[in-house]
Amino acid sequence: MNLCDFAPEYIRAIQPYQPGKPISELAREMRLDENSIIKLASNENPLGTSPLALEAMIHELHDISRYPDGSGYELKQALSKLYDVGSEQIVLGNGSNDVLDLAARVFLKPGATAIYSQHAFAVYPLVTQSIGAKGISVPARDYGHDLPAMLDAVTPETRMVFIASPNNPTGTLSDSDDLLRFMERVSRDVLVVLDEAYYEYLPTANKSDSISWLKQFPNLVITRTFSKIYGLAGVRVGFGLAHPEVANLMNRVRQPFNVSSIGLIGALAALDDLEFVQRSYALNRAGMLQLSEGFRKLGVEYIPSYGNFISFEVKGDAGNTTKINQSLLKQGVIVRPLGIYEMPHHLRVTIGLEHENQKFLQALKNALGEIA
Numbered sequence: 001m002n003l004c005d006f007a008p009e010y011i012r013a014i015q016p017y018q019p020g021k022p023i024s025e026l027a028r029e030m031r032l033d034e035n036s037i038i039k040l041a042s043n044e045n046p047l048g049t050s051p052l053a054l055e056a057m058i059h060e061l062h063d064i065s066r067y068p069d070g071s072g073y074e075l076k077q078a079l080s081k082l083y084d085v086g087s088e089q090i091v092l093g094n095g096s097n098d099v100l101d102l103a104a105r106v107f108l109k110p111g112a113t114a115i116y117s118q119h120a121f122a123v124y125p126l127v128t129q130s131i132g133a134k135g136i137s138v139p140a141r142d143y144g145h146d147l148p149a150m151l152d153a154v155t156p157e158t159r160m161v162f163i164a165s166p167n168n169p170t171g172t173l174s175d176s177d178d179l180l181r182f183m184e185r186v187s188r189d190v191l192v193v194l195d196e197a198y199y200e201y202l203p204t205a206n207k208s209d210s211i212s213w214l215k216q217f218p219n220l221v222i223t224r225t226f227s228k229i230y231g232l233a234g235v236r237v238g239f240g241l242a243h244p245e246v247a248n249l250m251n252r253v254r255q256p257f258n259v260s261s262i263g264l265i266g267a268l269a270a271l272d273d274l275e276f277v278q279r280s281y282a283l284n285r286a287g288m289l290q291l292s293e294g295f296r297k298l299g300v301e302y303i304p305s306y307g308n309f310i311s312f313e314v315k316g317d318a319g320n321t322t323k324i325n326q327s328l329l330k331q332g333v334i335v336r337p338l339g340i341y342e343m344p345h346h347l348r349v350t351i352g353l354e355h356e357n358q359k360f361l362q363a364l365k366n367a368l369g370e371i372a
C-alpha cells in the first residue's frame, strides 16, 4: 500500500515492542491448562492488587459513563503530600511509559539526540525514534549504566538522557552519589529522566533521596509507576515529578483524559494500602533469596538485581538460551528472552510466589538437563 510509504522512514524503522507472552496464548500453543501456567515474564506483582484498591475500583465501575477528572486532582494532592512536591510539579501518565513519551515529545525533535545505556529499558529507544530523534546507546559496564561515559556522550544536540535505576532487564542500581555527580556535571540544557519504576523494592539503605534533587536541578524528571509494587499494571497509571515549567509543558501535550477514572481511583487507594506494599516488598526479598540460592545450586550465573526480577545466563551459544526458553514454555513457565536487549544469552525471570519460584527452578533444572 502506497500510503504507508509516506510514513516517515524513522517510524517504519521502529522495532515493535515485544511484550511477555500472555498465558492464554501459551495455553493454546502448548495445549496446556491455563491454571497450570505461571507467568514470570512481565515484572507484575505476584500478590495481585491491593484489596483496598480493588474495592475502590469495583465501586468506581458504576460511574464509568463519565469522563475521568482530567486534572487528576485527588491523586495529585495525595502524591504532593506524600512526596512533598507541589501539585504543579506532577505529570500523570497512562503508565509511566506515557510520561517517558510526553518528555520525549516535549524535548526531542529530528536532529536532536537522546542518550541511554546499552541493555536499558526498551521504551527509551522507542519514544526517541517515534519523534525522529537519534538515540545513542552507551556501552554498559558490568551490565549497569556507565554514567561517566554517558556524560561524555553528551553533545550540543543532546536534549535528553534516560537513566533507569534500578534498570530493567539488568536489575542494576546506579549509586546515589554517582547520580548526584552526574546531575551536577550535566548541562542544564539536557533533560535527565530518572526512571525509578522499581524504587519501592529498594531497601532503605539503597534508596537515593532523588526527589529532593528536584529543588536543585530544574532539568530533572523522576518517573515512578503504579504498575509494579502497587500491582496496578493493567489499569496503567504512572507519574513524573519535575520542575513546574517542565511539568507544565508535558501537561500541555498530554491527552486531556490520559488516565482512566478506574486508574485514578485505584492508584489513590493503593497509596493508602501500606500493608500491601510492605507485604509485596517482603515477598520480593524472600523470593530474591530463594531464586539466588536456586541459581547457585544449579550453577547458573545471574546478575544481582535490585528489582522484582533476575536475569540469568545460559552458557553455550545463543541457541541454548532459545532451547531453555522453549523447554520452560513446554513446562508451562513463561520468562522473558532478552535478545532485543543485546543479551541473547540471558533470560529474565520475575520473582513470583514461593511455589511459583519453586516450579520455575524445577523447570529450569529439567531444561538444563535436556541440553546437557
Ligand SMILES: *Cc1c(COP(=O)(O)O)cnc(C)c1O
Binding pocket: 043, 094, 095, 096, 097, 098, 121, 164, 166, 167, 168, 195, 197, 224, 225, 226, 227, 228, 233, 236, 237, 238
Ligand atoms: C515496568 C517499567 C516501567 C513502568 O511502565 P508502566 O508504563 O508504568 O507500566 C517503567 N520503566 C521501567 C524500567 C520498567 O521496567
